[in-house]
Amino acid sequence: MARVESFDILVFGGGKAGKTLAMDQAKAGKRVAVVEAGLIGGSCINIACIPSKTLIRSAEVAHATRRAAEFGTHADNVRTSLDLVRNRTASVVAEMVAFNQSGFDASGFELVIGWGRFVSPKTIAVETGNGVRTLTGDKVYINLGTTAAVPDVPGLANADPITHVEALQLGDMPRHLLVLGGGYIGMELGQAFRRLGADVTIIESGERLAPREDEDVSSALLDVLQGEGVNIALNCNGTTVTGKSGQSVSVKTADGRHFEGSHLLVAAGRRPRTEGIGLELAGVELDTRGFIKVDEHLRTTAQDVWAMGEVAGTPMFTHASLDDYRIVASQLKGGSRTTQGRIIPYCVFIDPEFARVGLNESEARSRGIEYRTARLPMDVVPRARTLSQRKGFMKALVAKDSDKILGFSMLGVNAGEVMSVVQMTMLGELPFTVLRDGIFAHPTITEGLNMLFGNVK
Ligand SMILES: Cc1cc2nc3c(=O)[nH]c(=O)nc-3n(C[C@H](O)[C@H](O)[C@H](O)COP(=O)(O)OP(=O)(O)OC[C@H]3O[C@@H](n4cnc5c(N)ncnc54)[C@H](O)[C@@H]3O)c2cc1C
Numbered sequence: 001m002a003r004v005e006s007f008d009i010l011v012f013g014g015g016k017a018g019k020t021l022a023m024d025q026a027k028a029g030k031r032v033a034v035v036e037a038g039l040i041g042g043s044c045i046n047i048a049c050i051p052s053k054t055l056i057r058s059a060e061v062a063h064a065t066r067r068a069a070e071f072g073t074h075a076d077n078v079r080t081s082l083d084l085v086r087n088r089t090a091s092v093v094a095e096m097v098a099f100n101q102s103g104f105d106a107s108g109f110e111l112v113i114g115w116g117r118f119v120s121p122k123t124i125a126v127e128t129g130n131g132v133r134t135l136t137g138d139k140v141y142i143n144l145g146t147t148a149a150v151p152d153v154p155g156l157a158n159a160d161p162i163t164h165v166e167a168l169q170l171g172d173m174p175r176h177l178l179v180l181g182g183g184y185i186g187m188e189l190g191q192a193f194r195r196l197g198a199d200v201t202i203i204e205s206g207e208r209l210a211p212r213e214d215e216d217v218s219s220a221l222l223d224v225l226q227g228e229g230v231n232i233a234l235n236c237n238g239t240t241v242t243g244k245s246g247q248s249v250s251v252k253t254a255d256g257r258h259f260e261g262s263h264l265l266v267a268a269g270r271r272p273r274t275e276g277i278g279l280e281l282a283g284v285e286l287d288t289r290g291f292i293k294v295d296e297h298l299r300t301t302a303q304d305v306w307a308m309g310e311v312a313g314t315p316m317f318t319h320a321s322l323d324d325y326r327i328v329a330s331q332l333k334g335g336s337r338t339t340q341g342r343i344i345p346y347c348v349f350i351d352p353e354f355a356r357v358g359l360n361e362s363e364a365r366s367r368g369i370e371y372r373t374a375r376l377p378m379d380v381v382p383r384a385r386t387l388s389q390r391k392g393f394m395k396a397l398v399a400k401d402s403d404k405i406l407g408f409s410m411l412g413v414n415a416g417e418v419m420s421v422v423q424m425t426m427l428g429e430l431p432f433t434v435l436r437d438g439i440f441a442h443p444t445i446t447e448g449l450n451m452l453f454g455n456v457k
């Protein structure tokens, strides 16, 4: 039996929650190790949020340059070099990785690079470049994330589809990008590649984009994307795939539609990283969807083992994984923070952005909550006019029998930032009248909240 190295805290997977916990505990004087396959800083900075938002910014510049004449400037012969876009993305990622690495070094935890798997309760064998190391922890925290799901569509796996990982590293412009899935990744990357110069077709099995949002949101998202020439095919069921991504690929639907492209990006949801890593040897049980079963304190079914982030079924956002860190850190300090009742906002980084916090109408209805609504088209917000960014709307839900804000949705320029203002009002349990009557600087997008909440009847 290999020598077993003991730690106070052993973190399995260095995602947002895991790396933050490791730094925090190492700084507090604990002996801490993190087992990480190779992404220094986790998915967000290497292959997900940061590279995608960097690519999206390049796409915004390309789009704005093409619209330059509208603003009085002529920019002829606009062309995009995807290799330069890729280099910019890679350099932003490299800076973030270096920044994370220096934070890790300063905190003093041990980063063990290699593929890990449980070999017994609270004990992980890691295949490092220098042989296998076996580590155990008094307390173990699992933060392994998810990978792109490849749905069971005939011919799909054989077509070698790309995922977000490869899409964010392409150096040659796809002639025609087919995107399987019209969710967050499909919408964000679909619009970005269209703006960078590719033809794009999004192939979505559902009857509308973003089905968790209200129907008015789904149809506005459709208008925005179609308005820029993204071809969107809904209700695509019984699909089959032939050909190879990177050469020539085609997708057919059961009702006879047929899409031809040069590349196929699969963006059809996520799969937890729970297979083949010995969770059964550790006593860690899974739920019916294959995610790690946790309680509201993020405790797994194994003694002194917690799970955090996407692998634990937490909503798939970096800020939600960070809040999982807060929950486990609070327990280490004798606190009682839990996952119950937390408000997790989100923002889809299409342009204009879509952001939501709290309930939308369909959720309020399905929970039997009575509400009042207010709606405001972005077109009437003065700042949106000065920016020529007039698409979209704001919508708020207010309780029927009190002035409590129940939720806010916005498709519009700076939606993520405006949403945060509403979120602070909700966190402070302030009435909607604070946003109706507060003095906001003119002309900001946020001042639209005066008009929006003025529309609450
Ligand atoms: C394209 C894309 C864009 C996104 N954009 C946003 C966004 O704009 N905003 C937002 O909030 N969220 C976004 N997300 C979601 C966000 O990236 C995740 O929710 C976030 O990174 C939290 O992940 P995590 O902490 O669960 O784990 P991760 O960050 O995925 O960390 C898990 C770590 O475990 C390691 N690992 C896995 N298995 C093993 C093993 N057996 N041995 C050793 N190490 C292992 C992995 O290498 C990885 O580093 C995006 C996701 C994608 C895919």
Ligand SMILES: NC(=O)c1ccc[n+]([C@@H]2O[C@H](COP(=O)([O-])OP(=O)(O)OC[C@H]3O[C@@H](n4cnc5c(N)ncnc54)[C@H](O)[C@@H]3O)[C@@H](O)[C@H]2O)c1
Pocket (backbone or CB within 6 Å): 151, 153, 180, 181, 182, 183, 184, 185, 186, 188, 203, 204, 205, 206, 210, 236, 239, 267, 268, 269, 270, 315, 316, 317, 346, 347, 348, 349
């Ligand atoms: N801005 C952000 O915060 C951001 C950005 C990207 C990703 N994310 C996170 O990552 C998660 C995963 O993103 P995603 O886009 O992969 O998943 P998603 O769940 O958002 O969307 C997947 C879409 O694929 C469709 N689909 C599934 N199987 C299909 C099939 N066989 N054919 C056609 N369509 C099919 C689904 O109906 C759905 O609309 C998101 O849910 C989100 O939590 C967040």
